Structure formats: structure tokens, C-alpha cells
Amino acid sequence: MNERYERGLAKLIEIDGEKGRQVVDSLRDIAPDFGRMIVEFPFGDIYSRPGLDLRTRELATVAALTALGNAAPQLKVHIYAAQNVGCTREEIVETIMQMAVYAGFPAALNGLFAAREVLGPTADSPA
Amino acid sequence: MNERYERGLAKLIEIDGEKGRQVVDSLRDIAPDFGRMIVEFPFGDIYSRPGLDLRTRELATVAALTALGNAAPQLKVHIYAAQNVGCTREEIVETIMQMAVYAGFPAALNGLFAAREVLGPTADSPA
């Protein structure tokens, strides 16, 4: 336990709640040090920095993971996190749609399907 | 409804039949505007252009999605579409195999497994 870890763990829980801790725990029987590093570097070093608010940080991550298109589980965690730190459903969906311009329609489509899985269908969608 | 949408929808149905409409419908409860955009831009603006026949357009798309390797559902839709607009099984398989040269053997392998799922095994394959 060190300062970076403590700061990172607090940030991870602020952002992801229990889901974040689950990712770390899931590494315990294959690469426990890597679980510690995820707390320390992304959350203790990067997400804890001033200069960019958490809502924008999460939308930037949703944008990047949608565009890369090869990390579906992590994209879902960050769609959840974006909502958790206060992004609206609309902001998340708009960010993903915009990726059609930069990474193509299939990447955006798969991002939108991930969003529906996490956020649920819209209340006013037709039966 | 506008001219681009109508032209796009006709082209989408010509290429993909009911499968195309399903993709559009599948967006209704998460991002309905994006469903409209898929009809308008890819199908109304791009696939409707002269200068390249539909068979070659579909093989180019099969090539690109095999090479990118991160959009399996869309690759399957376009393998189906390629056959639907008149590409032979052999042309589709050759296009995918060729991607081993440009994107590596795993990308080509995963493309071939997608093709078997869509096109079925060859009639004369050993039991």
C-alpha cells in the first residue's frame, strides 16, 4: 500500500464503484501485480490529475475504446463509468456516434450496441 | 424521409435484403438517428454511386473488414451481401485468403471462419 495506490483506489471507486474493484480482483489469480498497477497508473496517476474533469475524461475514453474497437469489455466498463460520473445518456450516445467519422460505421455500431447493453433501451422506444 | 434516405433504403434492400433492415431497426431503441444515417451515407451516398459495380464494392468491404478484424458482425453481413449481389463463394473465399498477405494469417483465419458460418461448409467437404 502506498500513496499512489490509495489515491488510485479512491478514484477507481469514485468512477466505477464496485465494477472497478471487480476488475482488479479478477487479476488476483493470474497477475496480481497488474491489478495493483491498474490502480496506480491509470487511476492514481492519470485520472487523479487536475486539468480535465472526470466527465470529459470518461467521454474521451469511450471515444477511444469505440474507435479502437478491440476491447469490448473495457468499453462497457467505461460507458457505465461515464454515466456514473454524471454524463448523460445523450452525451455518451453522441460521443459513440461521432466515432463513425473517425473509425467507421462498424466501430460506432458496435459501440452503440455496447451502450444499449449497459444503459438499457430508451424508455420511449417502440415495443 | 428524403431523397437520400429513399435511394439508400432501396440500395440497402437490394444489397442486404431483410438483414439490412434489421441492422437499422436494431438501433431504434438506442440511437434511431444513427439508423437513418446508415441508410443515408453508406447506402444513399456511397453504394449508389456509379464507377464501381456492386460486386466489387462488396468484395472491397469484405477485404477491409477482414483486414481490420474488429467488426465480426458486420463482416458476416457483408459476406452475405457479397453473395446476394452475385459474388461466387470462390471469389469471397479468395478475397479473404488474400488478406493473410496484408493483415496476417489470424485475420484471414477469422475471416474464413466467418465465411463458413455465413456460406456453410462446401458441399464436397469430407464428412
Next chain:
Amino acid sequence: MNERYERGLAKLIEIDGEKGRQVVDSLRDIAPDFGRMIVEFPFGDIYSRPGLDLRTRELATVAALTALGNAAPQLKVHIYAAQNVGCTREEIVETIMQMAVYAGFPAALNGLFAAREVLGPTADSPA
């Protein structure tokens, strides 16, 4: 000229100023229709939508292009655009740094070098 084009051109100029028009013009002697499409779809259809402010849209694009790492000229245009619509230098740099987590340190490094080219070195950097 149509409504989407006019809306898109106004948005493109709002975001990119003269640099945006230059990208469109640069296509005139190879694919002029594509220059029109860039105005219509990304700017007329996507960036004109409500639901996400322009500052966040530009940071999402900077994030995605840094992560993809294969479109340096477009990344530079959007770093410029981000600043132009009101993002601070710090917000842009933080967004790019964060990509080390999602796309690796080389992608972030190359994004930071692009940022220095567009934004210039910091005033207080050592000689």
C-alpha cells in the same frame, strides 16, 4: 448546394476556420465529391447535433485519433480545432496523455509531439 452542405460548411468554418476549407479544397483534383461529403456528413450531420458541446466533441476526436495513431495530419487539424473552439492547452494535453492508458505510450507520445507542433512549446519551458 443543399441545406446539409450549408449547415456543414458553417460548422466546419466555426470549428476549423480556414484550415477546414483547405482540407475540402485539397480534394478538388482527386475526389471533389468526397470534399462535399466531408462537409455534409461529419460537419452537417454529426458536429451540428445538439446533445454534446463542441469542446467535448473535439476532445473526443483528439482522443480517438491519438489512440488510432494512423492519421497524424487529421490529428493536428483537430488539435488546432480543439483550441479554436475554446479547449485549453491543458485540456488537450491531458486528453492525449490519458491515451497512454488505452492505446499505449507510443501513441500518446506521438500525439504529444503533434500537439507541440500545433500549439507550440510551453512559454515557461527551459531553454
Next chain:
Amino acid sequence: MNERYERGLAKLIEIDGEKGRQVVDSLRDIAPDFGRMIVEFPFGDIYSRPGLDLRTRELATVAALTALGNAAPQLKVHIYAAQNVGCTREEIVETIMQMAVYAGFPAALNGLFAAREVLGPTADSPA
């Protein structure tokens, strides 16, 4: 020298002319065996197969390399090759434009700039 090499070299020269041989020669002082393998596998094994004509093979490659976006020198060689085996300028440009749908506008833009470098500007472009 073996049958695959001879078949591959003939095919390479049919497709790329002197440019193909230059690629092979360029490997002589770093990895000469790899120069031989390029002749044997892509050209001796893949491009020599029946079942897909050379024009479609080259457009599929132009599509894939535009979409991947990280192999500009090879994209240029294949834009040249596509024209050399009989593809029209329009077919090449349409194939590259279509990649905006599958890999995003920056990938297509960079592909079009490569095409202008290889094919030259259109005769009727404005001064």
C-alpha cells in the same frame, strides 16, 4: 530458384512492373530471404490463384491498405498496380472513398492523397 519463385516473379512483374522488383531488391542488404518470400507467398501462392481476377485482387488490396492506414508506401505501390492491371482511375478512387464507411474519413482522406500522388491530379481539375 524454384517453381513458386518463378511463377511469383512473373506475376509480380505482370502486376507491378519494375516497381515490384525494386521492393524485392530493397531488401537485399537487410533481409534477402524476405525478398524471396515476398515473391513466393503473396505472388507465387496468392495472386497466381484462379477464382478472382487481378483487377479485383488489386482493388481488394487497395481497400484493405486504405482501411488499415499504416502502410502508406505499400498502398501507393498497389494503387499503381491496380492501374497497371487495368483498373480505371474512377474504380480506384471509388474504392478508397468507400473506406470512409468502414475505417473512417481520415483513412479515406489519406488514401485519396496517396492516390493523387500516384495517379496525378485529374485533367479537368480547376487551376
Next chain:
Amino acid sequence: MNERYERGLAKLIEIDGEKGRQVVDSLRDIAPDFGRMIVEFPFGDIYSRPGLDLRTRELATVAALTALGNAAPQLKVHIYAAQNVGCTREEIVETIMQMAVYAGFPAALNGLFAAREVLGPTADSPA
């Protein structure tokens, strides 16, 4: 049957045991020639070369497939193969963890989950 095929098949079985043969067989009813090519080029031409031992070859492949992040089935085959040619569990896990630096944390995470699936959880992991 030719010399390259025989050399490749022996190498494939040395590296992958029965799993390698299964990959080749799995292509029989969609692209049997591609099954032959996998034996000939990767195994007959590349893995059979002197100058790099099989253990390092397999770790290089595990590194690349983890970083690319779009070929999960093949990554698992090569994690198995790495262990089969004598790499320790620790070497495999370290190689995958290192990819966080070059391709981001999600790519490394997904690689580690693949490793647990192939290698099993550590013996001393907490219940």
C-alpha cells in the same frame, strides 16, 4: 506433399501438438488450400528458420497478438504453444503485462484473461 509442407507440419506439431493440426483441419470445408499454406509459410518457412529460438519466437507472437488485440483464438493457441516449447508461466505473463506499455491496459488485460483460460489460475491464488 512437398518438402516445405513436411518440414512445416513437423514444426507445427512440435510447437502446438494436436491443437495445431486441429486448426489446419478446421479449414478443410471452407478453404483447404489455406490450411496447407498455414503449414507451409508460417511453420515451414518462418518458424523453421535458425537465428531465433522457438521460445523467443512464441513470446514474440504472444506479444504481437496481445498488442493487436483482435485475434483472441490465435492468441490462446500461442499461449499454449509458448508453454509447450518451454516458456514458463511467468515469462508468458510478463510478456503480456508489458504490452500495457505499447498497446494500452485493455489489450494487456484481455491478454491476461486469455492466459488464465489457457494456463489456469495460479496454484496459490486465494479462494
Next chain:
Amino acid sequence: MNERYERGLAKLIEIDGEKGRQVVDSLRDIAPDFGRMIVEFPFGDIYSRPGLDLRTRELATVAALTALGNAAPQLKVHIYAAQNVGCTREEIVETIMQMAVYAGFPAALNGLFAAREVLGPTADSPA
């Protein structure tokens, strides 16, 4: 200055010599904290770990950067580093060639050209 930084800086200099310090310095006027993070995480946390020797670590990185194909400057730094920690020219070239199997021939070709730039042409290459 902290323990991770000091351990990382010593490792960075062991691996890359002056070139490593130059990368860190090059960030001073755009994102100095990121220069510190490069020392701390990749070198202080990852490359300093036991369980995988430096030679294999560098070849794994050369493999990954060749396969990703979008970070040419960093690939060159690591080809230099690989040689610096004791990899032979042959091992480096074999690792890059092998990437043709996993990421395609263009990625391997561009990796080999980077290798020639860093390692120089072979002594016995024809004039």
C-alpha cells in the same frame, strides 16, 4: 525524485543509453509530467521486473511495435535498444520477419526498413 523514478531512470539508461534520456527530455516543453511517467511506469515498474530477461523484453517490444505499425520512431528506439542489451542483428531481423505472419507483409517490410536505418546494411550486401 522517488524510488520508482530512480530505478526507472537507471533501467532506461541501461537499455537505451542517451537515446532514452532524449525521449524524456523531448517532452519537457509540452508535457513534462509525461516524461516522468515514462521513466516510472514502463521502466521503473515493467522493465525492472524479474521473470523475463531484457533481451526477450526488447524483442517482444520490437514484435509488438512492428505488428501495430503506427509508431515508427518508437520502433527504431527499441531496435537500437534490443541491440544495446545484447540481441544479435539476426535475432532482431528474424523477429521482424516473423510479424509478416501475424500482421501482414507491409508491417514486416516497414519494420525491416526501420531495422536497416538503425542497424545499417549488412556488411556483405552486394554493392
